[in-house]
Amino acid sequence: MEDEPNKKKLLILYASETGNAMDAAERLGREADRRCCPVSVLCIDDFEPKSLPFEETVIYVVSTTGQGDVPDSMKGFWRFLLQRSLSKEWLKGVDYGVFGLGDSSYQKYNFVAKKLDKRLLDLGARPLIERGLGDDQHPSGYEGALDPWMSKLWKILYNKAPNLFPNDPNTATLNGTWVDQPKIQITYHDVGKGNSQCSAAIDFKSLEMLIERTRSMSPGKSSGKMRPDCFLNLTENCPLTRPGSGKDVWHLEFEAVSSSIHYDVGDVLEVLPSQDPVAVDAFMKRCNLNPEAYITVQPSKKENSMGDTNHAPDIPVKLKTFVELTMDIASASPRRYFFEIMSNFASAQHEKERLQYFASPEGRDDLYQYNQKERRTVLEVLEDFPSVQMPLEWLVQLIPPLKTRAFSISSSNSAHPNQVHLTVSVVSWTTPYKRTRKGLCSTWLAGLDPQQRVLIPAWFHKGSLPSPSPSVPLILIGPGTGCAPFRGFVEERALQSKSGPTAPVLFFFGCRNEENDFLYRDFWLSHLQSGGVLSEDKGGGFYVAFSRDQPQKVYVQHKMREQSTKIWNLLAGGAAVYIAGSANKMPSDVLAALEEIISLEGGVTKEVAARWIHALEKSGKYHVEAWS
Ligand SMILES: Cc1cc2nc3c(=O)[nH]c(=O)nc-3n(C[C@H](O)[C@H](O)[C@H](O)COP(=O)(O)OP(=O)(O)OC[C@H]3O[C@@H](n4cnc5c(N)ncnc54)[C@H](O)[C@@H]3O)c2cc1C
Ligand SMILES: Cc1cc2nc3c(=O)[nH]c(=O)nc-3n(C[C@H](O)[C@H](O)[C@H](O)COP(=O)(O)O)c2cc1C
Missing domain, CATH: 3.40.50.80 (Nucleotide-binding domain of ferredoxin-NADP reductase (FNR) module)
Known part of the structure; x- marks a missing residue:
């Protein structure tokens, strides 16, 4: 997926808030690659919108967030596109396709894909294919719409621009010899005991920096700020609901221990949850990983061919710390691509076949039932396929990133200086196979004991509720x-x-x-x-x-x-x-x-x-x- 300027290629631009649109775009990119179609996959804010008229074919993969809002990474691009000065012919000669990711339970369903499609049309671009709309409510999630949309896209593109495809695009995917390479590389470091930068952080500032540099190395990092705004200690927790009520909601009070805090009413607190240490140890053992090893993670040479030479050398972090802070091993379900790559590393034939089936279009619904519906975790999947030994590069690239969780702040900073309160509903549900699943962060927070004085990394954000002036009813x-x-x-x-x-x-x-x-x-x-x-x-x-x-x-x-x-x-x-x-x-x-x-x-x-x-x-x- 290297960028080759001045050569005819397919450009895929994505805008994602929580990673799905990025996954979908990367999948499109891989499928293009497999068809030997020159392709570039870029986050939309890494693309200069002024050069759009010089592209021939652009595929947009965009999600909708908030209440019909564009993802943060698309804000600049969207502002640019809305300029009145752009003529109705500005994108004449540019072919495009839009695939949207949304959730039909929201009022403004796939609003961003719809308005982008309309705007591109208004600017003279030519639609190659009818807009595709992925829906979280579909039994197979957004992939339910992506699979058929993609097959149609390859057919249309092949007819329109056969020179992009040296091979017949409909058979290229059947070529079993294709093996993807990881997009990252890992370097192991021999760290002397006296190296203070690499040893365990002891003060708040070092801890904040450790979180920042570890999460910055993660390939699944979000676009937000990596360094926590502060560490919180839980000072009080009390249940707000009665046992047996069918709800489990807690009032939690925290005090900032590392620095003073400032927020407005209506703001949102993001919390980085801690993973179960037993699960982390089990994962390290299952994957034969040395918890004491020190690593750095960089883009692979191929991915870095654009020449990110200014990149400061990363400071090594302990492998176990990297897993704890960045890889969601026992809560989120892996993506379909994880199963595809796993199949390459299965030594037992029956496991290989099962994994290949899961990764195929025919196996999509069964995979959805086994994986997403059951909220199967990475650790559970790895345990179900014991012959698979995946290299660390693939594990780091494909295991879902450990995400922060958002909670609306339920206190006024003026009424509670240096404190922040949350009202947390413990997420819990039963899967079709009667397995109880629990939300990672809400379960962890509600189970904390104030006496433990656990440090909770937290970030403050503006949400959708601006603080009102006292004179507004x-x-x-x-x-x-x-x-x-x-x-x-x-x-x-x-x-x-x-x-x-x-x-x-x-x-x-x-x-x-x-x-x-x-x-x-x-x-x-x-x-x-x-x-x-x-x-x-x-x-x-x-x-x-x-x-x-x-x-x-x-x-x-x-x-x-x-x-x-x-x-x-x-x-x-x-x-x-x-x-x-x-x-x-x-x-x-x-x-x-x-x-x-x-x-x-x-x-x-x-x-x-x-x-x-x-x-x-x-x-x-x-x-x-x-x-x-
Ligand atoms: C801006 C904002 C403000 C918020 N404010 C609050 C708040 O004040 N209080 C609050 O309690 N929450 C709030 N939330 C919601 C909270 O962020 C989520 O519930 C969060 O996922 C909880 O984290 P967790 O780690 O406990 O659950 P996770 O481990 O993230 O699990 C949640 C996920 O589990 C799955 N899931 C949950 N229930 C089911 C089910 N019945 N069937 C199938 N799958 C299911 C879904 O995929 C869901 O996304 C807010 C969210 C946002 C975006
Ligand atoms: C906070 C939040 C707000 C959302 N708002 C909308 C919405 O207004 N309309 C919609 O169709 N989908 C909405 N969705 C669903 C997402 O678009 C959908 O989950 C999508 O797959 C996310 O893709 P992404 O991970 O690339 O951002 C919302 C999801 C979240 C978490």
């Missing part, structure tokens, strides 16, 4: 753990109200039962009392939908409809709407309820009401933070 909707950011909002406004006038706040909360999972009940009720931020006398309100306390289901949108006039009056007075919580149906149900309220109270049609909300969004007064 607020309509907050946050069922379940969606209440987390609004606990911070209410704390902050309570503090602000001590020093000056503040605008009213309406808060709509939802849970299953009053008895079992009414999160922060006493907190909300205390602010509902006379003079409180949510009190009637301050023009506020607090409304709870207990979905299962009566025969018919009651949700936040039902409670909103009951308060139709109040909501309308606040909206007319310049209120901002904030929604947080489950990405599934909640944001669209809430939106529909708001449209109804505006239509009813304002005496306008639903279409006018929808435009009203659109205008609210444009003016920065409609915000959604939703997660699945």
Whole structure:
């Protein structure tokens, strides 16, 4: 996949937030390579958009994030493409294809792929192939749509540009002699005992740097900042739900121990979870890895042919530390390519055949059932295929990267200097084969003992909920753990109200039962009392939908409809709407309820009401933070 300037080639540009679009683009690139088609695969922000008109064929693989937003890596490219000065013929002569990755449970399904497709068309580019849309909800995930889209693409490309394909593209993949090479190389280092840079870090700064340099070496590193903003210690944890309620939600309080912290209400905390040491040891043993070895990881010579000569030499890290901090061995499921490469290293014939089947288009659905549906971990897969011994290069390249996890901050920094609070729901589910699976980070956090004083690497981020000014009336909707950011909002406004006038706040909360999972009940009720931020006398309100306390289901949108006039009056007075919580149906149900309220109270049609909300969004007064 080397870049060969001035030569006809296929250009694949990807924009990814969590790695799927990058995987899909790399797969396209490998398939092109196997067909001997010259190809370049680039992250979209590594490509100069001004040179787009000079390309002949560009395939875009883009995911949608946030609420219909472009991934961070695409922001600059997208801004460039939206410039009014670009003419309708700017991309005349450029053929393109778009494959989108999204999730149809989101309101703005594959929004980025759709708007990119439209914009390219507006700029005169010519679509080679109908837009492909990968959907997380498909039984085989995004690959369900990618496989047929790719087969179609090769046929179209072969007809259009046969000179790109020295061989027939439909048979090239059947060529069993193809063996991929890893994209990274690993160097082992003989580290003397006295080398202080490589020995165990002892102070916070060295620990932060160790995390930074280890995670920077990972081929699956995200685009974010590698060095943690701080280390946190857990100071308090208490359950917010009753056992047997079907939910397991915890209130967690942390203090910053390495440096002081600053955040706004509505911000998000990213936490790097710790992996189970037993699993790490089992993995090292299974793969015959020496935990005490010191390594550095670099792109292979071929991958680095672009000449990254300015790259400072990496400082070696202990192999075990590298595994602990960067490779998700006992939580995430490996990708399909992992099975394909494993098959090359299986010494038992029956294992090789099974792995080859899994990696083939025919085996895709069975692989999905075995792997993704069962949330099979890397360690489990390796144990299921004991004859496979994979070189470390492949393990490092293909094992899913250990990702940080996002949680909405549920405290106000002004109310709790140097502290940060989270409201964490412990992720747990049963697979079709009745295996209990647990979320890595939420299980780890909820199980921590404050006495252990474990250091938790953390990063602070702006989310989708900007901190509101005290003079803006607020309509907050946050069922379940969606209440987390609004606990911070209410704390902050309570503090602000001590020093000056503040605008009213309406808060709509939802849970299953009053008895079992009414999160922060006493907190909300205390602010509902006379003079409180949510009190009637301050023009506020607090409304709870207990979905299962009566025969018919009651949700936040039902409670909103009951308060139709109040909501309308606040909206007319310049209120901002904030929604947080489950990405599934909640944001669209809430939106529909708001449209109804505006239509009813304002005496306008639903279409006018929808435009009203659109205008609210444009003016920065409609915000959604939703997660699945
Ligand atoms: C901006 C933002 C703010 C957030 N705020 C909060 C918050 O305040 N509180 C909170 O609790 N969470 C919040 N989340 C969600 C939280 O980040 C995720 O739940 C996170 O994955 C938990 O990490 P974990 O390691 O425990 O679970 P992971 O190990 O990451 O496992 C989660 C994954 O497990 C799988 N999974 C989960 N349930 C099922 C199921 N029933 N069937 C099949 N697969 C399943 C899914 O693939 C899911 O992505 C937020 C997310 C974002 C993006
Ligand atoms: C925080 C978050 C927000 C998302 N928002 C949307 C969305 O608005 N529309 C959509 O179609 N898919 C959405 N998705 C689904 C992703 O697009 C999908 O999981 C995709 O495979 C991710 O690809 P990536 O890893 O390349 O970013 C969202 C996923 C996450 C985690």
